[in-house]
Every structure is written in structure tokens, then in C-alpha cells.
Amino acid sequence: MFAALPFTLALITSPQSGWETKSNTTKIPFEVHNAVVKALQEATEAQTKRDYQLSLALLHGIIYNDGVKIAVDPDGLTPTPAARQGLTNALNSWDKALEKDNPIQFVSDPKKAHLTLQFVDKVPRSGHDALGLIELKKRYSWNRSRYEIEISGTIFIQTHYNRIPLSASQFTEVIAHELGHLLGLDDLNQTGQLMGPMILDQPVSGPNARETYAVQIVRYHAKTQWNTVVDLINASKQSQPEAEFLSYEQEYLATCTVGRPCKYGKH
Numbered sequence: 001m002f003a004a005l006p007f008t009l010a011l012i013t014s015p016q017s018g019w020e021t022k023s024n025t026t027k028i029p030f031e032v033h034n035a036v037v038k039a040l041q042e043a044t045e046a047q048t049k050r051d052y053q054l055s056l057a058l059l060h061g062i063i064y065n066d067g068v069k070i071a072v073d074p075d076g077l078t079p080t081p082a083a084r085q086g087l088t089n090a091l092n093s094w095d096k097a098l099e100k101d102n103p104i105q106f107v108s109d110p111k112k113a114h115l116t117l118q119f120v121d122k123v124p125r126s127g128h129d130a131l132g133l134i135e136l137k138k139r140y141s142w143n144r145s146r147y148e149i150e151i152s153g154t155i156f157i158q159t160h161y162n163r164i165p166l167s168a169s170q171f172t173e174v175i176a177h178e179l180g181h182l183l184g185l186d187d188l189n190q191t192g193q194l195m196g197p198m199i200l201d202q203p204v205s206g207p208n209a210r211e212t213y214a215v216q217i218v219r220y221h222a223k224t225q226w227n228t229v230v231d232l233i234n235a236s237k238q239s240q241p242e243a244e245f246l247s248y249e250q251e252y253l254a255t256c257t258v259g260r261p262c263k264y265g266k267h
């Protein structure tokens with residue numbers, strides 16, 4: 001029922017210095033968002049309690065086994081050529097970084113998408129300097145024999161800053177940054193990197209090696225654990241009656257804000 005997942009860590013370069021441990025059981029780079037670290041820990045706890053389907057559901061929310069689909073939201077502003085180019089560049093930057101293991105898929109039909117990307121005059125629920133925001137929800141339901149996961153959300157991208165339209169390369173950074181959150185990355189403090197504060201006249205074109213590695217390693221851990229849980233399920237071959245279907249939700253919110261006149265932050 002659950003296929004083992006292939007993964008290709010062999011292609012990944014060895015970890016660089018500056019690793020931090022956010023989890024007692026797994027070495028996770030500090031670039032990874034706490035929500036993902038927590039989900040990995042909860043998956044381990046569920047596995048220990050033999051709540052295997054919850055474990056798989058949580059891991060699915062990290063791996064996006066069937067891909068995570070994004071479409072442009074028709075309720076938003078019609079994207080300008082610069083916005084379209086930025087979107088294409090941002091998607092390509094993660095494709096190039098993750099190669100065949102990029103779960104993000106762009107689809108034209110918003111009804112078939114998990115998340116929509118909405119171009120807006122003003123990013124909602126954020127300060128004056130916000131340029132992007134991702135609202136992401138993962139809803140897990142499970143019993144002893146199966147699980148379901150619903151992934152939904154919206155990525156808001158502001159089209160102007162101080163009435164000046166963003167350029168294609170500025171759109172690229174803001175959109176690629178939000179996709180970085182979707183893939184499990186946190187905000188970073190240093191400028192000059194995708195998940196760090198933005199400098200408007202020096203936009204970053206995509207993830208660097210460390211940011212890429214952080215996504216790859218978290219996916220590797222999640223897939224390894226997935227395969228372990230599948231083995232445990234196959235080994236136990238329990239034929240227990242179906243229990244009540246349980247569910248819960250995790251919400252994750254990140255805004256990207258711009259700081260002072262020439263230094264721009266994202267959160």
C-alpha cells in the first residue's frame with residue numbers, strides 16, 4: 001500500500017561547517033523552520049507509539065509525496081510580464097537546485113492546486129514593508145490503517161514597493177523566498193542569501209548551496225523515516241479493526257517585510 005520512496009543523497013555534498021542541532025534525535029541544519037523540525041519530532045514520537053499512520057501523515061507533509069501544486073490565483077491582480085518572469089525564474093531556481101527531487105509543481109488550473117499565488121497591491125495582515133507572505137495549512141487525518149492529508153494555503157506577493165513596480169529579478173527573489181518556506185526553510189539574518197533580508201537593488205536569484213542542502217537533508221531524513229515506518233507496518237501486519245478517524249491541523253505563517261529604505265527584510 002505504501003511504496004518505499006527513492007532518494008538520492010549520494011549527489012549531495014558533505015555538510016559544511018556551522019551546523020546546529022534543533023532536534024535531539026536528528027541533526028538538522030539551522031536553516032530549517034521549527035515547524036518542520038517539530039513535525040519530524042512528532043513523526044518520531046508517533047512511530048514510537050506505533051501510531052504509524054500519523055507518522056506517515058506528518059512525513060508526507062514534509063516530503064509532499066505527490067508533489068505540492070501551485071497556481072496563480074485568479075482573484076489576485078493579473079501578473080505583469082515582470083511578475084510572470086519572476087514566477088518562472090523562482091520555480092526554475094528551485095528546480096535547478098533540487099533537480100529531480102523538487103516537489104513544487106506549477107499548474108495552470110487553480111482548482112487543481114494546493115496553494116494559490118496571489119499578486120496583490122498590499123500583502124495582508126502585515127506591516128508596511130511586507131513584500132510576501134505564505135499562509136500554509138496542513139490538515140492530517142488518520143486511523144490505524146490509513147491517513148489523509150490536506151495541504152492548502154496562499155502565497156501573497158506584493159507587486160509594488162513605495163509605488164515602484166517590482167522588477168522581474170525582485171519578483172524572483174520574493175517568490176523563491178516564499179517557495180523556500182513551502183519547502184521548510186526558516187528566515188535567516190544575513191543578507192545576500194535567499195532566506196535572508198532582501199536588498200532591493202541586489203536581488204538574489206535563488207537558493208545557495210547551504211539553503212539547498214538544508215532542504216535536501218530534511219527531505220532525506222523524512223524519506224528515510226518514511227521507509228522505516230513502512231517497514232514497521234509491513235512487519236507488524238496488524239489486522240486490527242479500524243479505529244475512529246482522528247484529525248488535527250497545523251498552521252504556519254510567514255511574512256516577508258522590508259526594513260529601511262535600502263535594506264529590505266523578509267520574514
Ligand SMILES: [Zn+2]
Nearest residue numbers: 187256266267
Ligand atoms: Zn520569509
